[in-house]
Amino acid sequence: xxxxxxxxxxxxxxxxxxxxxxxxxxxxxxxxxxxxxxxxxxxxxxxxxxxxxxxxxxxxxxxxxxxxxxxxxxxxxxxxxxxxxxxxxxxxxxxxxxxxxxxxxxxxxxxxxxxxxxxxxxxxxxxxxxxxxxxxxxxxxxxxxxxxxxxxxxxxxxxxxxxxxxxxxxxxxxxxxxxxxxxxxxxxxxxxxxxxxxxxxxxxxxxxxxxxxxxxxxxxxxxxxxxxxxxxxxxxxxxxxxxxxxxxxxxx
Amino acid sequence: xxxxxxxxxxxxxxxxxxxxxxxxxxxxxxxxxxxxxxxxxxxxxxxxxxxxxxxxxxxxxxxxxxxxxxxxxxxxxxxxxxxxxxxxxxxxxxxxxxxxxxxxxxxxxxxxxxxxxxxxxxxxxxxxxxxxxxxxxxxxxxxxxxxxxxxxxxxxxxxxxxxxxxxxxxxxxxxxxxxxxxxxxxxxxxxxxxxxxxxxxxxxxxxxxxxxxxxxxxxxxxxxxxxxxxxxxxxxxxxxxxxxxxxxxxxx
DNA sequence: CGCTTACTTGAGTCTGGTCAAACGGGGTGG
DNA sequence: CCACCCCGTTTGACCAGACTCAAGTAAGCG
Numbered sequence: 001x002x003x004x005x006x007x008x009x010x011x012x013x014x015x016x017x018x019x020x021x022x023x024x025x026x027x028x029x030x031x032x033x034x035x036x037x038x039x040x041x042x043x044x045x046x047x048x049x050x051x052x053x054x055x056x057x058x059x060x061x062x063x064x065x066x067x068x069x070x071x072x073x074x075x076x077x078x079x080x081x082x083x084x085x086x087x088x089x090x091x092x093x094x095x096x097x098x099x100x101x102x103x104x105x106x107x108x109x110x111x112x113x114x115x116x117x118x119x120x121x122x123x124x125x126x127x128x129x130x131x132x133x134x135x136x137x138x139x140x141x142x143x144x145x146x147x148x149x150x151x152x153x154x155x156x157x158x159x160x161x162x163x164x165x166x167x168x169x170x171x172x173x174x175x176x177x178x179x180x181x182x183x184x185x186x187x188x189x190x191x192x193x194x195x196x197x198x199x200x201x202x203x204x205x206x207x208x209x210x211x212x213x214x215x216x217x218x219x220x221x222x223x224x225x226x227x228x229x230x231x232x233x234x235x236x237x238x239x240x241x242x243x244x245x246x247x248x249x250x251x252x
Numbered sequence: 253x254x255x256x257x258x259x260x261x262x263x264x265x266x267x268x269x270x271x272x273x274x275x276x277x278x279x280x281x282x283x284x285x286x287x288x289x290x291x292x293x294x295x296x297x298x299x300x301x302x303x304x305x306x307x308x309x310x311x312x313x314x315x316x317x318x319x320x321x322x323x324x325x326x327x328x329x330x331x332x333x334x335x336x337x338x339x340x341x342x343x344x345x346x347x348x349x350x351x352x353x354x355x356x357x358x359x360x361x362x363x364x365x366x367x368x369x370x371x372x373x374x375x376x377x378x379x380x381x382x383x384x385x386x387x388x389x390x391x392x393x394x395x396x397x398x399x400x401x402x403x404x405x406x407x408x409x410x411x412x413x414x415x416x417x418x419x420x421x422x423x424x425x426x427x428x429x430x431x432x433x434x435x436x437x438x439x440x441x442x443x444x445x446x447x448x449x450x451x452x453x454x455x456x457x458x459x460x461x462x463x464x465x466x467x468x469x470x471x472x473x474x475x476x477x478x479x480x481x482x483x484x485x486x487x488x489x490x491x492x493x494x495x496x497x498x499x500x501x502x503x504x
Numbered sequence: 505c506g507c508t509t510a511c512t513t514g515a516g517t518c519t520g521g522t523c524a525a526a527c528g529g530g531g532t533g534g
Numbered sequence: 535c536c537a538c539c540c541c542g543t544t545t546g547a548c549c550a551g552a553c554t555c556a557a558g559t560a561a562g563c564g
Contacts, residue, residue, distance in 0.1 A: 075406045078492050083406040100395045102499075106402055128388050132380035135387045142394035143352045149401040150337045150358055154327045157335040157408050157453030161552075192510065201409030206552050208512065222511070225561090240330050247354075413520070444542060458520050460544060474543070477529095505564100512559070521550075527543080534537085 011044055013115070019067055020091050020251050025178050027137075027250045036131055037252065040123050045116040053116070054095055054108045061098040062118050065252055066090050069114030070181055070190055074198065075106050084199040086148055087111075087172060089179045091251040093141045099124055111190045119252075127252075137250035144249070156201045159239065161210045164200045167239035169220055173229050178245040189227040196227075263296055265367070271319055272343050272503050277430050279389075279502045288383055289504065292375050297368040305368070306347055306360045313350040314370050317504055318342050321366030322433055322442055326450065327358050336451040338400055339363075339424060341431045343503040345393045351376055363442045371504075379504075389502035396501070408453045411491065413462045416452045419491035421472055425481050430497040441479045448479075 013019055015038035020026045029037060045064070047053060054061050056075065071088045088094055088108060098104045099121050128135040148171075155167045172189055176182035182189075197207040215221040219238070220229045229235070236243065265271055267290035272278045281289060297316065299305060306313050308327065323340040340346055340360060350356045351373050380387040400423075407419045424441055428434040434441075449459040467473040471490070472481045481487070488495065 073402075075402055077406070077410060081410040083409040085402045085405045096391075097395055097399060100392045101399065105399050105496075125384070125388065128384035132377070132384065132387065135384065135391070136377065136380050139348075139387070139391045139394055140352050142391055142398060143349055146394060146398050146401060147349060147353065147357050149398060149405060150325075150327055153337045153401060153405050153408060154329070154335040156405060157450075158329060158333040194510080198409075203553050204511095205513090205554075208510095209552090212512080225510070244357075446542075455521050456543090457522075457545090460542095461520090464544080477542075508561105508563085510559100510561085513557085514555105516553105516555090518553075519550105520552090522548085524546090524548105526545080529542095530540090532537100532539085534535100 013044065013067055013117075014038065015041060020065075023090075023180050025180075025247075025249060026091060027248050033131060033134060036127070037134075040119050040127060042118045042120045045118050047110055047114050047116070049110055049112050051110050051114075052107060053110065053114070054098065054104050054106075056104055056107045058098060058104045059102065060121070061095050061104060063093070063095045063099055063121050063124060064116040064118055066092045066094065067115040067117055068181075070111040070176075071108055071114060072111060072195065072199075073106050073108050082198045083201065084195060086145065086152065087175070089175055089181050091179055091249070092145075093138065093252055095121075096138070096142060111195070134250075134252060138252060140250055141252070152199075155239075161200070161202055161206060162213055163239045164202070165196065165207070165210050165214060166219065166235040167241050168196065168199060169214075169227065169229050170232050170235040170239060170241060170243070173232050173235075174243045174245045187229050187232075188224070189229065190225070191227050192225065193222065265296060265319055265369070266290065267293060272317075275342075275432050277432075277499075277501060278343055279500050285383060285386060288379070289386075292371050292379060293369055294372045295370045297370050299362055299366050299368070301362055301364050303362050303366075304359060305362065305366070306350065306356050306358075308356055308359045310350065310356045311354065312373070313347050313356060315345070315347045315351055315373050315376060316368040316370055318344045318346065319367040319369055320433075322363040322428075323360050323366060324363060324447065324451075325358050325360050334450045335453065336447060338397065338404065339427070341427055341433050343431055343501070344397075345390065345504055347373075348390070348394060363447070386502075386504060390504060392502055393504070404451075407491075413452070413454055413458060414465055415491045416454070417448065417459070417462050417466060418471065418487040419493050420448065420451060421466075421479065421481050422484050422487040422491060422493055422495070425484050425487075426495045426497045439481050439484075440476070441481065442477070443479050444477065445474065 015034055021028050066088055068090055072084045073086045073088060074082055074084045076082050094108060155164050173187050193207050193211060194204055197204045211222060219231045219234045220227055267286055273280050318340055320342055324336045325338045325340060326334055326336045328334050346360060407416050425439050445459050445463060446456055449456045463474060471483045471486045472479055
């Protein structure tokens with residue numbers, strides 16, 4: 001487990017100009033909150049693509065909010081089998097488990113360069129004491145994560161391979177569009193089939209064959225080391241899934 | 253979705269004599285917290301075995317803490333496929349999603365008669381304002397749930413049928429013993445093979461055949477409409493799993 | 505230009521799914 | 535009390551979706 005090839009920088013994103021606050025999905029802070037948060041913030045962390053931000057078993061890691069970039073959260077079995085449990089995108093709060101429990105129970109790796117806001121772990125309790133609204137938001141974020149995990153579990157447990165893939169792609173595009181990590185139309189997800197396989201609980205080969213079937217239906221195709229999603233609606237229908245993103249939500 | 257066949261009763265369990273507080277796994281309240289919680293508590297709900305406490309799509313449900321009994325949390329696909337995402341036991345806080353998000357994204361059904369503490373949904377914010385330590389505990393509970401879901405996802409996605417079953421049984425016994433829902437030695441889990449199948453993402457038939465294999469190894473067997481767990485250690489080893497329960501934890 | 509990474513494809517195998525039927529205990533109505 | 539039924543478990547036969555192994559292609563990089 002190597003440390004992220006990280007470079008600390010002087011704030012490129014002071015809280016007053018937080019790139020998240022500008023996006024319509026995110027709820028803005030009031031002045032006092034802004035003031036607190038900018039003290040709560042300890043610095044910024046910039047990591048390369050493919051870096052490990054947090055590792056299973058680590059103690060005492062920081063608390064972060066993703067400002068820009070993509071990553072994924074995963075767990076390993078002793079023999080190396082990997083399960084990706086969710087993806088992380090701007091606005092996501094990560095490392096909470098490391099703060100509340102003793103040690104991290106999962107790892108996080110980036111899929112693109114990423115900028116994170118670093119918070120002082122020890123100050124979380126003072127956030128709870130002074131800003132109940134923000135504390136409520138932290139809980140909200142944890143609850144939302146739980147909700148996504150429930151959906152993923154439903155998918156892996158009960159959907160067929162092609163439904164799972166369709167669900168995953170629709171889910172990711174939905175989130176990515178809402179948080180603005182994605183630009184093009186059609187959207188291009190920076191995922192390899194290997195990541196997809198480890199998310200869906202399938203083998204790489206079978207994932208590939210399933211991806212081909214989706215491509216034949218004109219729903220999505222692999223291209224330039226990423227997945228180009230051609231028809232989100234079609235994917236959602238195939239997976240029998242209804243989107244729920246799009247509402248305003250908090251961040252820290 | 254029928255209302256739980258419920259009977260409201262005058263408090264059998266005043267907060268001062270909360271059955272949870274007596275158990276060593278749970279952290280006790282201080283006097284002020286106790287006072288607040290006993291006002292936060294609105295009443296008790298007693299439900300039969302097999303009742304639906306919360307249903308997907310419901311709005312405005314209450315917030316509950318399980319005092320006694322077992323249940324499970326599940327999601328359905330439109331065509332009826334069911335995935336059980338986790339189990340609920342004494343000390344678990346349920347219905348938080350219904351409070352934070354707009355509507356419930358999952359349902360909860362009981363496996364045994366259950367007594368719940370009913371809280372006033374609207375007062376949650378005042379808990380956050382007046383008792384930051386309790387607010388922190390709510391977040392802790394949400395984070396713990398997330399942790400369990402990660403584990404379940406790893407299991408369903410990457411373990412073989414027999415490993416999954418071994419993991420599930422070890423996991424449940426571990427929790428059940430820690431929270432004291434279970435009595436006998438060897439412990440008897442009140443689950444049908446149907447529940448297990450819907451938890452592991454397997455068919456009923458294959459679950460049965462896998463259960464037989466476990467029985468041949470002397471690890472667990474079905475009996476009296478429940479699963480008798482004969483060798484938790486052996487199950488954990490087979491699943492390559494390490495327990496993490498047993499630490500003191502909060503409840504509300 | 506060779507190496508690596510990621511995607512493809514085919515062949516053969518096996519885990520797990522489906523269908524069908526039967527068993528056994530507990531409860532219920534005749 | 536007995537017959538019946540229902541629920542949960544069990545078993546066998548057969549099928550299919552997914553896995554493994556193996557090899558080949560294409561693009562990017564030092």
